[in-house]
Each structure stands twice: as structure tokens, then as C-alpha cells.
Amino acid sequence: xxxxxxxxxxxxxxxxxxxxxxxxxxxxxxxxxxxxxxxxxxxxxxxxxxxxxxxxxxxxxxxxxxxxxxxxxxxxxxxxxxxxxxxxxxxxxxxxxxxxxxxxxxxxxxxxxxxxxxxxxxxxxxxxxxxxxxxxxxxxxxxxxxxxxxxxxxxxxxxxxxxxxxxxxxxxxxxxxxxxxxxxxxxxxxxxxxxxxxxxxxxxxxxxxxxxxxxxxxxxxxxxxxxxxxxxxxxxxxxxxxxxxxxxxxxxxxxxxxxxxxxxxxxxxxxxxxxxxxxxxxxxxxxxxxxxxxxxxxxxxxxxxxxxxxxxxxxxxxxxxxxxxxxxxxxxxxxxxxxxxxxxxxxxxxxxxxxxxxxxxxxxxxxxxxxxxxxxxxxxxx
Amino acid sequence: xxxxxxxxxxxxxxxxxxxxxxxxxxxxxxxxxxxxxxxxxxxxxxxxxxxxxxxxxxxxxxxxxxxxxxxxxxxxxxxxxxxxxxxxxxxxxxxxxxxxxxxxxxxxxxxxxxxxxxxxxxxxxxxxxxxxxxxxxxxxxxxxxxxxxxxxxxxxxxxxxxxxxxxxxxxxxxxxxxxxxxxxxxxxxxxxxxxxxxxxxxxxxxxxxxxxxxxxxxxxxxxxxxxxxxxxxxxxxxxxxxxxxxxxxxxxxxxxxxxxxxxxxxxxxxxxxxxxxxxxxxxxxxxxxxxxxxxxxxxxxxxxxxxxxxxxxxxxxxxxxxxxxxxxxxxxxxx
Numbered sequence: 012x013x014x015x016x017x018x019x020x021x022x023x024x025x026x027x028x029x030x031x032x033x034x035x036x037x038x039x040x041x042x043x044x045x046x047x048x049x050x051x052x053x054x055x056x057x058x059x060x061x062x063x064x065x066x067x068x069x070x071x072x073x074x075x076x077x078x079x080x081x082x083x084x085x086x087x088x089x090x091x092x093x094x095x096x097x098x099x100x101x102x103x104x105x106x107x108x109x110x111x112x113x114x115x116x117x118x119x120x121x122x123x124x125x126x127x128x129x130x131x132x133x134x135x136x137x138x139x140x141x142x143x144x145x146x147x148x149x150x151x152x153x154x155x156x157x158x159x160x161x162x163x164x165x166x167x168x169x170x171x172x173x174x175x176x177x178x179x180x181x182x183x184x185x186x187x188x189x190x191x192x193x194x195x196x197x198x199x200x201x202x203x204x205x206x207x208x209x210x211x212x213x214x215x216x217x218x219x220x221x222x223x224x225x226x227x228x229x230x231x232x233x234x235x236x237x238x239x240x241x242x243x244x245x246x247x248x249x250x251x252x253x254x255x256x257x258x259x260x261x262x263x264x265x266x267x268x269x270x271x272x273x274x275x276x277x278x279x280x281x282x283x284x285x286x287x288x289x290x291x292x293x294x295x296x297x298x299x300x301x302x303x304x305x306x307x308x309x310x311x312x313x314x315x316x317x318x319x320x321x322x323x324x325x326x327x328x329x330x331x332x333x334x335x336x337x338x339x340x341x342x343x344x345x346x347x348x349x350x351x352x353x354x355x356x357x358x359x360x361x362x363x364x365x366x367x368x369x370x371x372x373x374x375x376x377x378x379x380x381x382x383x384x385x386x387x388x389x390x391x392x393x
Numbered sequence: 394x395x396x397x398x399x400x401x402x403x404x405x406x407x408x409x410x411x412x413x414x415x416x417x418x419x420x421x422x423x424x425x426x427x428x429x430x431x432x433x434x435x436x437x438x439x440x441x442x443x444x445x446x447x448x449x450x451x452x453x454x455x456x457x458x459x460x461x462x463x464x465x466x467x468x469x470x471x472x473x474x475x476x477x478x479x480x481x482x483x484x485x486x487x488x489x490x491x492x493x494x495x496x497x498x499x500x501x502x503x504x505x506x507x508x509x510x511x512x513x514x515x516x517x518x519x520x521x522x523x524x525x526x527x528x529x530x531x532x533x534x535x536x537x538x539x540x541x542x543x544x545x546x547x548x549x550x551x552x553x554x555x556x557x558x559x560x561x562x563x564x565x566x567x568x569x570x571x572x573x574x575x576x577x578x579x580x581x582x583x584x585x586x587x588x589x590x591x592x593x594x595x596x597x598x599x600x601x602x603x604x605x606x607x608x609x610x611x612x613x614x615x616x617x618x619x620x621x622x623x624x625x626x627x628x629x630x631x632x633x634x635x636x637x638x639x640x641x642x643x644x645x646x647x648x649x650x651x652x653x654x655x656x657x658x659x660x661x662x663x664x665x666x667x668x669x670x671x672x673x674x675x676x677x678x679x680x681x682x683x684x685x686x687x688x689x690x691x692x693x694x695x696x697x698x699x700x701x702x703x704x705x706x707x708x709x710x711x712x713x714x715x716x717x718x719x720x721x722x723x724x725x726x727x728x
Contacts, residue, residue, distance in 0.1 A: 022637065030527050030537050033520075037541045037605065043572060044555045059570050060558075191399070199407040206415055207453030216446040220727060222454075227723040229461045231716050233666050235688055236705045237460060239698055240467035244459075254399060258407075263460020266453060295445055296419040324548030326669045331693070344550040348673050351554065358558060358570070365554040369547050376546035380539060387613050 048362040049164040055358045066159050068104070070113060075130070075138060075151035087141050088128075094136040094154060103134050106156040113155035124152055132156070168363040182367050185346040189323060189368070191254060192333065192342060196261035196322045197315055203262070204269030205311070209299050211270065212277040213285055223274065229267040237264070238331050245332065253340065257333040264328065265318045272317075275389050276310035277303060313386025316379050320372050343368035411452065418448045465709065472702035489699035499704065501680055502687040505596050506711075509667065509683060512597070514660040516604045518653060521611025525619055526641060538616065542609035549606070549669030556602045557674060560588040592680040599681055602670050607663065611656045618652035619645060658715045665711055684708050 046060045058067060076092045083089075095101050105114040108122050108130065116122050118134035128142030132154065140146070172182050210216075211223055237260075245256045280303065288298045304311075322328075326344040333340050341349075347364050350357075376383065422444055427437035472489055474482040493499050524541055528534030544552060561571030562585045569575040574585040589595045622645055630644045646653070668685035675681045677690065684704060692701035 026527050026531060030524070030531065030534075033524055033527075034537050034540050037544070037608075039572065040555045040559050040605070041543070041547070044558055047558065055570060058568050059572065059575050061572065061575075195403045195407060198404055199411070202408060202411045203452045203456065206411075206449040210446040210449035214442075214446040214449065216443065219446075220724065222450070223727065224720045224724055225462075226457070228716050228720045229457060231662050231712055231719060232461050232465060233662075233685075233705070233708050233712055235666065235668075235685055236468045236709055237464035238705075239471060239692060239702060240464040241460060243467075254403070258403060259456075260460065263456050266456050267461065270453060270457075294419070294423065295449075296415065299449075320546055324550070326548070326550055326672070327689070344548055344669070347550050347554060351557070351673055358561075361554055362558065365551045369551045372546040372548070373543070376543065377539070380542070383545075384613050387610065388617050 044362045044365060047358055048168055048366045049166070050359065051165055051167070052357065052359045054163070055362075056356075063162055063164075066161050068157060068159050071156050071158060072110075073154050073156060075140060075154060077151050078146035078148055081140075081146050087143060088145050090140040090146060090151065092138060094132070094138060094156065095158075101136055101158040101160045103132065103136060103156050103158045106132050106154060108152060108154060110153075110155065114157055126152070130154070168359045169367070172360065172363045172367060182343060182346055182364050185341050185343045186367065188340055189342045189344075192257055192261070192329065193319060193322045195258045196265070197318045199258065200262045200265040200269050200318060201311055201315060204266055204314070205273055205304060205307070206299065208270050208273035208277055209303055211274045212280075213303075214295070226267050226270050226274075230271055232267075234264050234328070238327075242331060252333060252335045254333065257329060260328050260332045261318075261322050261325075265314075265321070268317065269314050272314050272386060272389055273307060273310050276307055280306055309382060309385060310389070312379065312382040313389065316375060316383050317386055319375060323368075323372055414452065415449070419445070422448070468702045468705050468709070471698055472706050475699050485699070489703040493700050493703050498677075498682055499687060502677075502682040502684045502704075503707075505680075505682060506665070506684045508596060509600055509603075509664050510661060510711075512600050513603050513607065513664045514657045516600075517607035517611045517660050518615075518656050520604065520608040521613075521656065522615050522646075522653070524608065524612045525616035526645070529616065529619055538609075538612060541612060544606045545609045547606070549602075549667075550673050552602050552606055553670055553673035556598075556605075557589075560598060562587045589675055589681075590679045595675065595679050596681050599670055599674055602674070603664065603667060607660050611660065614652060614656050615649065618649040622648050658718070662712060662715060665708055684711075 043060045046063055047055050050060065050063055054063060057069075073094045075094070076090050078090070080092075081088045081090045094103075103118050105117055107113040107115040108124065109115070116132070118132060121129050121131045124130055124140070124142075126146075126148070127144060128140055128146065130138055130140045130152070132138045136156075136158075138154070140151075173186075174183065175181055211219060211226075241260060241263075242252075245251060245259075250256045250259070284302065284306075285298060288302055293301070324344065326342075326348065329342045329345060333342065334345055343364070347361070347368060350361055350364055422441045427441040427444075428434075431437075471482075473484065473486060475485045475488070477483050524538065528537050531537075547555070559571055559573050561569075562574050563569050563571075565584055569578055569585055573588060574582075578585065588598050626644055626648070627640060630640050635644070666685055667683060668689060671677055671681055671683050671686045672689065677683070677686050684707060688701050688704040688708070691697045691704060695701075
């Protein structure tokens with residue numbers, strides 16, 4: 012009955028098609044970066060990432076094996092080999108031995124080498140060089156091929172960005188710094204906020220409504236206002252720029268949302284439960300730790316995800332309160348912005364670095380989407 | 394000490410400090426200050442119950458006061474003063490604001506911010522509503538929604554890199570690696586465009602990034618609101634012969650009007666604070682400046698705390714109406 016779209020096949024078809032279109036529109040940008048992070052610098056620079064999923068025609072300059080590998084067969088010196096190595100599945104459409112005419116020959120044709128002898132190249136990259144005299148020199152001749160190459164992906168970028176300590180593009184350190192910022196900045200506000208939320212939800216005292224209103228108000232105060240006053244404050248009490256400062260700042264900035272979410276959730280718990288516990292002689296502290304805290308798990312999880320995503324993805328707070336001139340405490344978002352400046356064209360580094368930083372939140376997101384949605388629904392002021 | 398160890402230690406100290414504070418302070422009033430026994434047992438219980446809420450509230454309120462309330466006042470003060478060498482401040486009245494108003498860059502930021510404020514909430518809400526409605530009754534709707542929701546988890550910086558690749562441009566004779574230029578050429582464009590350097594349009598291209606992120610948020614909230622609409626109203630409309638479009642615009646949308654407004658204002662606040670996207674993609678060049686980035690420039694590049702604070706106050710002023718509205722709603726709801 013209410014399935015309006017279902018009553019009209021044409022409309023239903025339009026609905027499906029438009030959802031597919033929107034999903035593709037939303038996913039393609041991320042997909043592009045993900046695929047690019049598995050391609051070599053050369054591949055990224057010469058062809059769009061969407062081509063990498065299909066075989067592509069490429070012009071390559073290869074070299075045959077060196078003369079020292081030649082063998083003597085029936086009085087003829089022979090060098091045999093495979094241009095692409097063993098695991099390549101390429102198909103050569105034309106090839107040449109001079110850079111002036113890279114497509115002079117078809118597969119299986121034979122070319123006269125300038126330094127004497129002949130070479131035959133098959134479509135799959137096997138070649139055979141023959142000469143009545145000995146091949147000389149220490150390198151084989153260059154061979155230019157136009158070949159259809161299958162999609163090829165590499166983990167080298169990740170290796171370089173994550174593990175290579177010497178590399179200036181390394182994200183390994185920044186990754187751990189981000190983790191160091193994130194975990195305390197997620198756990199501590201939850202604890203502090205939970206007690207306050209309980210007081211605001213279930214304890215009676217003058218000024219309660221006013222405090223709740225204040226929390227709702229602080230919810231939207233732009234943290235931009237806090238930068239200079241707090242930096243001044245941190246410098247004056249000797250914290251300076253560092254982890255302690257950034258933990259405190261994140262605790263402060265996350266506090267209104269934490270209190271708001273948790274209070275709303277706790278206020279929705281059944282009154283009888285708490286009254287009964289009080290009648291049974293439980294202290295407020297016991298009620299809170301034994302009853303409210305375990306029951307509020309969904310709200311705690313919601314806030315934890317928000318705070319985790321926000322601190323992990325943050326750039327501004329880290330830049331102001333954490334990162335000093337030495338750059339030892341840089342976080343991933345800041346590294347990426349630096350890379351955008353210095354390595355703007357090196358997409359293989361940028362894409363990989365970005366994905367290293369995106370990966371963790373995405374895992375958290377897909378694993379705990381339920382709590383995130385619940386938190387969003389509770390957190391938007393109705 | 395390595396930061397990781399320091400982090401673990403902080404968690405340990407922070408958590409045990411919090412727990413210790415709450416536990417010990419409760420013990421203190423129950424056992425020492427107002428023990429609920431002896432001749433004054435009744436009075437003591439009452440007194441303990443008057444004090445206890447404040448014990449629970451104290452750490453949170455201290456943090457809120459110091460990290461959010463105090464900075465508002467302090468920023469206001471800084472915006473009316475000028476730093477003089479030697480670490481002191483001189484009262485200058487509205488000079489910082491006058492100086493800021495004379496800067497073309499400030500008005501460029503204001504103009505762009507207004508554009509952001511109109512375009513991003515409108516588009517995000519519209520797309521969110523569209524997706525919420527379209528996916529409501531189809532079987533793979535939840536899967537589609539979670540893919541459209543995904544950008545919420547991606548940092549603004551990460552999103553900037555993602556979209557910079559989309560907007561990338563190569564010289565005309567090369568293969569385009571940015572998908573936008575590739576499509577542009579495919580559909581008959583001749584010269585590849587450097588999208589982020591074309592004034593006016595580049596601001597829109599930056600907004601696309603935020604719309605891409607915020608649509609998921611709008612969709613989640615609006616989808617829940619659509620599900621909350623009473624079935625009877627829709628059934629009645631169908632019986633009266635309303636077509637799907639009439640049902641959507643005349644029955645459904647009016648019923649979720651408040652939710653749409655909430656989504657709109659929430660995104661508006663996000664837009665006002667947007668910094669990372671502009672900072673990472675253009676850094677305010679090519680006439681893409683916005684207030685938050687302008688403020689960052691003033692505070693940390695020009696080191697001009699006066700004008701920087703003044704521009705922060707402008708952001709605060711723009712947020713203020715929403716703040717008042719939210720507080721009012723919250724109070725109404727509690728009554």
C-alpha cells in the first residue's frame with residue numbers, strides 16, 4: 012500500500028537508477044584515490060586511474076640480455092630470453108630497434124641489428140638473437156615495444172610511505188603521533204562528562220536548567236575563538252605546545268557534545284530503576300557506577316566514535332596546540348598538507364599518505380556505524 | 394619518554410585521577426563531612442545531597458568554563474586591544490575592526506562565506522533528503538546509504554586530497570588524470586581547465602567537497618524523520634489519488650519541516666567553521682578565502698592577534714542566532 016514506487020514499474024526503475032547514479036557519484040572520488048595509491052608514479056602520471064582497471068597499450072623501452080649470456084648452438088651464437096620477465100602477461104603489437112621508428116616490426120618478424128646479427132620478437136615477449144660472430148659489448152641492444160599490458164598494481168607506495176624510515180615522505184611516525192593524540196583525547200572526556208551528565212539528568216539542584224542551556228549553547232561555539240586565549244594560557248602555565256596541551260584542548264572541545272549526548276540518553280532511562288535503587292539504600296556513586304554507566308553503553312559508544320573521528324581527523328587543534336617548530340610531533344593530517352605543498356604533483360605519495368590516514372576511521376566507521384547513526388540522531392538538537 | 398608511553402601514562406593518570414576524584418570526594422562527604430548517622434543524620438543527608446551534584450559537575454564545568462566560555466570573553470577583549478612589545482596590551486577600542494573592514498581580503502572572505510552559507514547547507518540538505526527518500530523503500534537502500542554516509546569518516550584533509558585528484562589538470566597534449574577534466578574533454582571541451590584557479594567557480598568546487606561530506610549527515614537524520622511519519626497520513630493521501638511527487642512535497646516534507654531546519658542549522662555551523670578544506674586545497678588563493686582561514690592567516694602568519702580575534706568574533710556573531718535558537722528550543726523541550 013505505502014510502497015508507492017512499487018505500484019509503477021517505470022518509476023521504480025527510475026528510483027533504482029538514480030540511487031545507483033548517486034552512489035557512483037559519491038564513491039568514485041574515493042575510489043580514484045584508492046586505486047591511484049596502488050599504481051606507480053609513472054602509471055599515475057601518464058593515464059587516468061580509471062584506465063588502470065583495463066589492459067592498456069603502452070610504449071616501453073626494454074633491453075635484451077647482455078652478450079655474456081650467449082650460447083653457441085651449431086656454430087651460431089644465440090641469446091634467448093623474455094622481455095617482460097617471467098610473470099608478465101603482455102601482448103606486443105609492434106616493436107622496433109631504433110628510437111626513430113619504434114613500431115617498425117610486427118611480432119615474429121626479424122630485424123637486422125646494427126651491430127650485426129638478427130633479432131626475432133614474438134607477441135608474448137620471447138626473443139631470440141642470432142649471430143654468426145660472437146656478440147660483443149656489455150649490454151644488450153634496446154628494444155622498443157608497443158604492448159598491451161594487463162592491469163598492474165603495486166604495494167611499493169605503501170612500503171615507502173609506511174616503513175621506509177629514511178624517506179622524507181614517511182608517515183610511520185605521524186601515524187603513531189596521531190594515535191597518541193587520539194586515544195587519551197577520546198577516553199578522558201567520556202569519563203568526566205559521564206559524571207556531569209548523570210548529575211544533570213538525575214540529581215536535583217538549583218540552576219540545573221540553566222547549566223543544561225549553557226551546555227547547549229557551548230555546543231556551537233566555534234573553537235576558532237579558543238585558539239589564542241588557550242594557547243596563551245598553556246604558555247603561561249608552562250604546558251607550552253605538546254601532547255598534554257592537545258589532550259586538554261580536545262577534552263574541552265569535546266565536552267559539550269559529550270555531556271549533551273550522555274545527558275539526553277541518561278534522562279531517558281526508566282525512573283523506577285533509579286528510584287528503586289535509591290530506596291534500596293544505594294548511594295548516588297553506586298547508582299552511577301553500577302547502574303547508569305553500564306546501561307549508557309550505547310551513548311558512550313556513540314560519543315567515543317564521534318570524538319575518535321574528530322580527533323583523528325583534526326588539523327587545526329593539532330597545528331595550534333601540538334606541533335612545534337621541531338616537527339617531531341606532527342600528525343598525519345598535517346603531514347598530508349605539507350606533502351600537498353611540497354609534493355603537489357607526486358600523486359603516488361599523496362594518495363598513499365592520504366589513504367593511510369583515512370583507513371583507520373573508515374574501519375571504525377563501518378564497524379560501528381550503528382552507534383554513529385544513533386549518536387547523530389540523539390545529538391542533533393530537536 | 395616516548396610519546397606512546399607518555400600517552401599510556403596520561404590515560405592511566407587521567408582515568409585513575411578522574412575515578413579517584415569522584416570516589417574520594419564522595420567518600421569524603423559521606424564519611425567525614427556529613428555522615429548519615431548520629432543526632433544530625435537527617436540534616437546531614439540533606440546537606441550531602443545539596444553538595445553532591447556539584448562534586449559530579451565540577452571537573453566538567455571547570456573544563457567547559459576554561460576551554461570554551463573563558464575564550465569567548467578573552468577573544469572579545471583581545472579584539473579590542475593591541476599587543477605592545479613587552480607582553481602588555483593596549484586598549485584600542487574598535488580599531489581592529491576598522492582595520493579589518495578596510496581590507497579587501499576580509500570582504501572577499503565574507504562574500505565567499507555567505508556563498509558557502511547559502512550553497513552548502515541547501516545542497517547537502519537537498520541531496521540528503523533526495524537520497525533518504527529514494528532509498529527508503531528499496532532493498533539495497535541501507536547499503537547505498539552507508540556508501541553515501543562514508544565521507545563523514547574521512548578527514549577534511551583527506552577529502553581535499555581526494556578531490557584535488559578529481560580536479561587535477563594536465564597540459565592539453567597529455568592524457569588527463571583528473572576525472573573532471575577527462576569528462577570535460579570527452580564531452581567536447583578543448584582546453585583542460587585548472588578548476589581551482591578560476592575565480593568564483595573555484596569556490597563552488599571547494600564547496601562540492603563539503604557537500605560531499607555533509608550529505609551523509611543530512612541523509613541519516615532525514616531518513617529517520619521520514620520513517621517517523623505516521624503511515625496513515627500517506628495512506629490517506631494515496632486514497633485521495635495523490636501522485637508520488639505530491640505525497641513527497643505536500644505530505645512528507647511539511648511533516649519533517651523542523652528536522653530539515655535542524656539539519657540546515659547544524660550544517661550551517663559546520664560551514665562557518667570550515668577551515669581545513671580551503672587551507673589544504675587553495676589556501677585562500679584565487680579569491681577563495683573564507684573567514685576561518687582568514688582568521689588563521691591573521692593569527693598565525695601575520696601574528697596580528699587583534700585583527701585575528703576580531704575576525705573570530707565575526708564568526709561568533711554569525712553563529713550567535715543559531716546558538717540562541719538552539720538554547721530556546723532545548724529549554725522549551727525540557728519544560
